[in-house]
Amino acid sequence: AQTVTQSQPEMSVQEAETVTLSCTYDTSESDYYLFWYKQPPSRQMILVIRQEAYKQQNATENRFSVNFQKAAKSFSLKISDSQLGDAAMYFCAYRRGKGAQKLVFGQGTRLTINP
Amino acid sequence: NAGVTQTPKFRILKIGQSMTLQCAQDMNHNYMYWYRQDPGMGLKLIYYSVGAGITDKGEVPNGYNVSRSTTEDFPLRLELAAPSQTSVYFCASSTGTLYEQYFGPGTRLTVT
Numbered sequence: 001a002q003t004v005t006q007s008q009p010e011m012s013v014q015e016a017e018t019v020t021l022s023c024t025y026d027t028s029e030s031d032y033y034l035f036w037y038k039q040p041p042s043r044q045m046i047l048v049i050r051q052e053a054y055k056q057q058n059a060t061e062n063r064f065s066v067n068f069q070k071a072a073k074s075f076s077l078k079i080s081d082s083q084l085g086d087a088a089m090y091f092c093a094y095r096r097g098k099g100a101q102k103l104v105f106g107q108g109t110r111l112t113i114n115p
Numbered sequence: 116n117a118g119v120t121q122t123p124k125f126r127i128l129k130i131g132q133s134m135t136l137q138c139a140q141d142m143n144h145n146y147m148y149w150y151r152q153d154p155g156m157g158l159k160l161i162y163y164s165v166g167a168g169i170t171d172k173g174e175v176p177n178g179y180n181v182s183r184s185t186t187e188d189f190p191l192r193l194e195l196a197a198p199s200q201t202s203v204y205f206c207a208s209s210t211g212t213l214y215e216q217y218f219g220p221g222t223r224l225t226v227t
Contacts, residue, residue: 004157101160101163101173105156
């Protein structure tokens with residue numbers, strides 16, 4: 001079974017600094033997708049970034065980028081120029097490819113931004 | 116365009132009671148999902164549907180039932196509520212398996 005592990009329950013960063021959240025996963029599949037979701041205090045789950053396993057290039061969305069290391073099964077999220085609005089729970093998630101439905105989530109990392 | 120809506124936002128149930136959590140989406144998405152999020156944990160899939168009239172179990176289906184009579188609605192039924200079902204429930208929808216899942220705001224359910 002696929003598993004997703006986030007080893008940092010909490011992280012904090014100074015406003016305008018850079019922070020990296022870690023995620024590792026376990027799978028025997030070669031076709032899959034990886035996601036980072038943000039859950040602010042409002043509880044709404046918001047997709048931050050996604051990465052297709054077949055793509056070697058790391059995904060980037062404005063201040064958010066990933067470091068995807070397929071062989072190491074590692075998928076970290078880097079947030080540059082941290083802003084107060086980035087404070088939230090961040091969840092790493094995995095989904096097998098080829099019509100799979102289930103998103104497998106990690107335990108989450110609570111990110112605090114210090115002004 | 117309201118996206119994915121869920122009602123109610125909060126509910127307290129007594130053990131053994133039943134209730135239906137409502138979920139609706141106005142994006143004409145074929146795929147819909149129900150997840151639960153226990154305190155300090157990620158989401159786990161309860162049930163999903165790939166279209167009207169088609170549903171299937173996810174990771175944690177016991178104690179729940181679903182139906183999908185229309186594209187827009189995907190209610191989740193709890194029969195004989197138990198304290199283990201205390202959780203936050205999220206509904207989500209998607210155009211397809213290759214695409215992003217859009218989440219509703221969640222329903223916080225407490226069973227006492």
